[in-house]
Amino acid sequence: LRRLLKVMSSSRGRDKLCGLIQYVCRLLAVSALGRYKDLTEMPVRQSAYFLWQNLANTRKVFRFLKFLEVFDEILALSSSSSAQRSFYFLEIIKLATSFFYFLLDNFIWLTRVNVFDSTRVSQFDKLVRFKRHMSFTRCVLTLVQESQLYLRSRSEISRIIKDILISQIGSSDSKSSVSRIVKLRDVQRKSFMSILHQVTKSIM
Numbered sequence: 650l651r652r653l654l655k656v657m658s659s660s661r662g663r664d665k666l667c668g669l670i671q672y673v674c675r676l677l678a679v680s681a682l683g684r685y686k687d688l689t690e691m692p693v694r695q696s697a698y699f700l701w702q703n704l705a706n707t708r709k710v711f712r713f714l715k716f717l718e719v720f721d722e723i724l725a726l727s728s729s730s731s732a733q734r735s736f737y738f739l740e741i742i743k744l745a746t747s748f749f750y751f752l753l754d755n756f757i758w759l760t761r762v763n764v765f766d767s768t769r770v771s772q773f774d775k776l777v778r779f780k781r782h783m784s785f786t787r788c789v790l791t792l793v794q795e796s797q798l799y800l801r802s803r804s805e806i807s808r809i810i811k812d813i814l815i816s817q818i819g820s821s822d823s824k825s826s827v828s829r830i831v832k833l834r835d836v837q838r839k840s841f842m843s844i845l846h847q848v849t850k851s852i853m
Contacts, residue, residue, distance in 0.1 A: 664711035667704050672849065674701035709758040716751035719744055736794065743790040750783035785851060792847040799840035802833045809833075 678698035723744045726737070753776060759765055760773065809826045 661711070664708055667708050667711070671701055671704040671708070674698070674704070706758075706761075709754065712751055712754055714755065716748050716755065719748045719751060723748065736797070739790060739794055743787065743794065746783055746786050746790065750780060750787055753780040753783065788847045788851045792844060792851070795840045795843040795847065799837055799844065802837045802840065806830055806833050806837075 674697040678701055723741070726740060726744065756765070757773075757777060757780060809830055813826050
């Protein structure tokens with residue numbers, strides 16, 4: 650319960666929780682489309698369908714002006730001298746994609762709630778499709794990045810284990826190495842869960 654409350658203590662955590670419920674509802678609604686011709690024939694999945702649609706709009710609130718946060722991350726990364734070159738360009742591309750995605754997401758949401766007049770926005774449908782492409786690109790880039798992080802952590806764990814076996818058991822270096830393995834295992838778990846999330850998101 651405390652972990653759940655900790656997740657919900659931030660807007661990002663609430664967004665992730667709503668996203669989890671949204672994808673589960675979408676899976677329930679889509680899984681029965683081949684067996685039922687009408688949503689009224691499946692009341693449970695009908696409720697899941699409407700909840701999915703409503704959560705998709707509700708989550709827009711948590712993303713309001715989020716492109717400014719991403720822009721700040723771009724500035725921080727570009728001015729950082731400690732960034733690794735292997736991840737630098739990939740991270741810059743991902744952040745740039747995220748910036749345009751959240752910018753378009755806010756604009757499209759404000760247009761759909763009649764803050765802006767969609768009839769005066771030329772090629773509005775193309776903007777919606779472009780935002781979807783940005784979303785898919787973000788998923789692919791994050792998937793590649795997390796996969797690299799997972800493989801790097803796995804390789805580092807194997808190297809540390811070999812060093813422990815070679816060195817004397819019970820030494821202070823071995824204890825620090827074990828602590829390092831625990832941290833790398835935690836990185837691996839987070840990367841693996843992120844990979845599953847991005848794969849599921851890309852498929853959905």
